[in-house]
Amino acid sequence: MSPASPHPALRGGLLALLSAALFGLSTPLVQSMGQGLGPFTTAGLLYAGAAGVAWVSRRPATQEARLQKSDAPRLLAMAGTGAVIAPVALAWGLQHTSGASASLMLTLEAVFTALLAWRWYGETLDKRVSLAVALLLAGGMVLVVEQGASGQVQLWGLLAVMLATVAWGVDNTLSRSVADRDPGQVVLVKASLGAVCTGLLAGLLAEPMPQALSALGLVAVGATGYGLSLRFYLLAQRSFGAARTGSVFAFAPFIGALGAWALGDRSGTGLMVVAGLLMLAGVLLHLTETHAHMHTHEALEHEHAHRHDDGHHNHVHDPMPSGVHSHRHRHEVITHAHAYVPDAHHRHPH
Numbered sequence: 001m002s003p004a005s006p007h008p009a010l011r012g013g014l015l016a017l018l019s020a021a022l023f024g025l026s027t028p029l030v031q032s033m034g035q036g037l038g039p040f041t042t043a044g045l046l047y048a049g050a051a052g053v054a055w056v057s058r059r060p061a062t063q064e065a066r067l068q069k070s071d072a073p074r075l076l077a078m079a080g081t082g083a084v085i086a087p088v089a090l091a092w093g094l095q096h097t098s099g100a101s102a103s104l105m106l107t108l109e110a111v112f113t114a115l116l117a118w119r120w121y122g123e124t125l126d127k128r129v130s131l132a133v134a135l136l137l138a139g140g141m142v143l144v145v146e147q148g149a150s151g152q153v154q155l156w157g158l159l160a161v162m163l164a165t166v167a168w169g170v171d172n173t174l175s176r177s178v179a180d181r182d183p184g185q186v187v188l189v190k191a192s193l194g195a196v197c198t199g200l201l202a203g204l205l206a207e208p209m210p211q212a213l214s215a216l217g218l219v220a221v222g223a224t225g226y227g228l229s230l231r232f233y234l235l236a237q238r239s240f241g242a243a244r245t246g247s248v249f250a251f252a253p254f255i256g257a258l259g260a261w262a263l264g265d266r267s268g269t270g271l272m273v274v275a276g277l278l279m280l281a282g283v284l285l286h287l288t289e290t291h292a293h294m295h296t297h298e299a300l301e302h303e304h305a306h307r308h309d310d311g312h313h314n315h316v317h318d319p320m321p322s323g324v325h326s327h328r329h330r331h332e333v334i335t336h337a338h339a340y341v342p343d344a345h346h347r348h349p350h
Contacts, residue, residue: 012239016248019232024255026225027102028263031094033217038207039091044199045215047083047191049222050230054187057231064182067189071181074174075189082171083194087226090164096157098260101143101272105161106253107279108140112169113246120173123243128285135282136250142275172233172246179237187230191222250283298333 034042058064067075094102111133117123143158178186210218236245254276 012236012241012245013248015232015236015239016245017251019229019236020249020252021255022225022229022232023249024252025259026221026229027090027094027106027253027256028260029221029225030091030218031102031260032263033214033221034091034094036208037091037210037214037218038202038205039088039095040198040202040205041207041210042091042218043084043087044195044202045210045218046087046222046226047194047198049219049224050191050227051188051195052219053223053227054184054191054231057227058184058188059182064184065180067178067181067185071178074177075186076193078171078174078178079190079193079197081167081174083190084197086164086167086171087194088198089160089167093157093160093164097154097161101154101158102161102256104253104257104272104275104279105140105143105158106165106256107136107250107283108162109165109168109172110246110250110283111136111140112166113172113249114243116169116173117176117242117246121176121242123241129243129247132247132282132285135278135285139275139278139282142271142278145271169246172237173242175234176237176242179234183231183234186234187227190230191227247283250279254280 030042030046090102090106114123114129114133140162175186233245233249236248257276
């Protein structure tokens with residue numbers, strides 16, 4: 001997208017919304033199909049499906065940058081937090097609380113992602129963004145109060161879902177540094193590690209074996225709600241950073257709550273409506289943020305998928321390619337002003 005564009009976040013926002021829709025719809029489906037299964041078995045089947053769709057979505061090296069050996073520690077950490085701790089906590093939590101309230105609690109993932117992206121990468125958190133994060137957090141706290149009034153089991157289930165949001169927040173922030181790699185490779189490695197680890201733990205704990213129909217259903221949900229969703233999430237991060245991707249992704253719980261309602265979950269209360277409105281206000285504040293000023297790009301050499309009509313890739317080829325391609329290239333120092341978001345070329349401090 002050209003730096004003169006008044007809507008630099010449009011591509012990233014649409015990708016994040018697509019990711020949110022796929023993941024949001026998966027939450028009530030996992031609750032329905034995972035009944036009677038252990039949390040490790042459920043997580044293993046989900047990430048087996050994600051690994052399968054990632055295998056067929058890989059791109060050649062001429063179109064996407066390859067993973068490097070130096071990415072291994074980060075990928076292991078991503079798998080541990082995002083493909084083991086988070087889905088296991090979510091699977092257990094979904095069995096001990098309502099699908100609607102669990103879906104809304106997942107909005108807190110955006111809070112933890114934004115805070116970690118601010119601390120680790122220096123992504124901008126001005127007053128508007130800080131207010132949005134506060135509203136999301138307030139909505140989550142209202143949900144805790146609402147579920148606490150329903151009984152101890154409901155509250156523990158909701159706290160397990162909150163643990164999943166923390167783990168996914170760490171995973172989301174870690175994944176920013178590999179967002180410029182081939183998303184098919186990233187998802188394949190993460191999902192494969194997650195499926196193997198949770199599958200082994202399910203066997204060690206002698207969790208009950210799933211019926212064929214339930215297993216196939218969870219694999220299919222994992223392929224779309226975890227595999228494709230993560231692919232689009234990584235592409236969104238590439239376009240406009242970890243914090244904003246996480247914020248737009250906060251629409252997923254609302255989609256999940258609607259899906260739970262469509263499947264017959266009528267557990268909503270007045271407090272849940274209040275929590276939903278607070279969270280929606282926070283999401284809207286994120287989406288309507290604008291940021292533009294004069295800034296300088298320092299000299300940089302890196303590799304990622306790019307094109308030559310975005311105002312930031314001025315190197316030459318013979319012949320000049322017309323579409324997206326990937327190779328190692330160098331950026332010279334340039335100073336200009338335009339509306340932007342913290343993508344791969346706009347990570348300067350403020």
